[in-house]
Amino acid sequence: MTASDDIVDTLSFFDSWEDRYRYMIDLGKEIPSMPDDLKTEERLVPGCQSQVWIDYTIKNNKFIFQVDSDALIVKGLLAIVMAAYQKKNADEILAFNIQDYFEKLDLIKHLSPTRGNGLKAMVEKIKAIARIKE
C-alpha cells in the first residue's frame, strides 16, 4: 500500500471531525520543521492566511521536498500532499491525480482556489517544479 492509499484508508475510518483533524494535525507534526533560515521569501508559497514554504532537492531523479506552514491544520494538509509527491520522479508527480485523491479524502474543499490556505498554490508549485525538471 502506498503512503497516499494508507492516508485514504485511515481517514475514511474516522466518523467525527475531531478525529479527522487530530489525525491531520498528527501527520503534520511528523514532518520535520524547516529551519528558520530556509523560510525565505523565495520559498514562500503565496497563500492568503497562513504561510507555506517549500524547498526541494533532487536525488537519483527523485524529488525530496521540504515543506512547512505556521498553521497546524495546513501543515497536516501538506503532509497529505507529501504522501503523494515525496520521493517521486517528475513523471510520477505529474501523473498523480490529486483531485481524485482529495475527493476520496473528502478534503476537496481545501483544494478550492478560494480557501486561501496555500494548498492549491502548493500543489501548482510542485507540478511546476516537476514540469521544469521533466
Added chain:
Amino acid sequence: MQNSNTPHLKHPGFDVEKVRADFPILSQAVNQHSLVYFDNGATAQKPNSVIDAISHYYQTTNSNVHRGAHYLSDKATQEFESARSCIQKFINAAHREEIIWTRGTTESINLVAQTWGRENISKDDEIIISTLEHHSNIVPWQLLCQQSGAQLKVIKVKKNGQLDFNHFKSLLSDKTKLVAIGHISNALGVINPVEEIIKLSHQYGALILIDGAQAMPHLILDVEKLDCDFYAFSGHKMFGPMGIGVLYGKQDLLNAMPPWQAGGEMIEKVSFEGTTFNQLPYKFEAGTPNVAGAIGLAAAADYLDSFDRDALADYENFLLDYATIALSKIEGLKIIGDNCEKASVISFNIEGCHSQDLGMMLDQQGIAVRTGHHCAMPLMDALEISGTVRASLCFYNTTNEIDRLCQGIEKAKSMLI
C-alpha cells in the same frame, strides 16, 4: 447549554428571536450544527423584506430605467429613483442628487480618487489616511499619489487600536488636501472620533472622506450634522444586496468633479465633435444601473428604520460586553482593540494557536468567523501580529451563540495546544 463562564449583565429586553425570524438563512445547520453567524463585518445577512423586494422587482417591474418608452420602464424608473430618495432621507443628505449609486464602498472611494483627486491633487499636496484603514481606503490613494506625485501621510495607531490623535494633528498642514478615514475599523471594530477629525480637517481647508462600510449597520448616519464632504458605504454590509453601494458627496463638490466612467446614462449629447455630460447624479452613473440592488438597499434602510435604532445599538453593546467578558476568561486569549469605543466586533488571538487553525475548527462546529489580516495588512504590521480571529456581531446574534463560540474555542484549543 450555558457556559460556566457566563457573565452576569443586564439584558436590555430586546426580542432577538422575533428579529431572527426575519432572516431565513440563520435557521440552517452547518456541519451538523445550527449556524452561528459571526462574520457580519464581511457581509450581513438579508431580512425577508430585502429578499422579497428584489424578487418582487424581477417578478413585476424589471425593465431598463430612464428610457420612458413604456409602462414597465416608467415603473422601474420610479422605484429606482424613490430608492435614491429613501437613502437620501436615511442618511439625511440635503439633496437627492448627492446620492450616487456605485457597486460598493470600494468603487465609491475610487470614484473620488479618480475624479476629484485627479483634478485637485498635485505634486506638493498631501493626503492623510490612517494605519487602521481597509486596503480599499489605502490603495486608491496610493495610486493617486503615484499618478500625481502627492504624498500619502499615515496616522499612527496606539497599541489598543485607537488612532493617535496627537499624531493626526501633527500631520495636518496647509498642504493637506484630503483626509480619508474609516468610521469604524473593519479589523478591530474601533470607532474613530470622526466628528473631531472632520472639524480639524476643515480648519486646515482639507476635504474629508469617510469610509462608512462598517458603520452603516451599527450607527445612525446624519451627513448634514457630520459635515463630511464624502461618505462611502456598501449595501451588503447593512443587510442590503451585494453589488450596490453609495457615494454621498456635497452637491457643489460633485458638480465640479469631472465624470469618471463613460458610457450611456452619463451623457447629455454625444457627437464626434464633442460630448456633453448629464447632470447629477447621472453624470457618475454610466451604463445600466443595478436597479434591483438599489431597490433592495432601500428595503434594507426601511427595515432598519422599522426599529428603534437606539434599542438595536443598546442590544449590540450588551452583546459586545457579554462577549468581551466571556472571551476574556479564556486562558491565553488576547483581545486586539480594547478599552476604547467599539462596535460589536471582537478581534482576538490565542497564544500558541494560529488564527486559521482556530477558524477552521470553529467552522467544523458551525461557527462562522473571519480569520487572517482582514484586508488591513499595514495595521497587522503595526500591531506586530500576522492576523486575528474576528467575531463581528449584530442585533440578530444571541448570548447563547457567544457561549457556543467560547465552547468552540476551548475545544479547538484542546486539540491545537
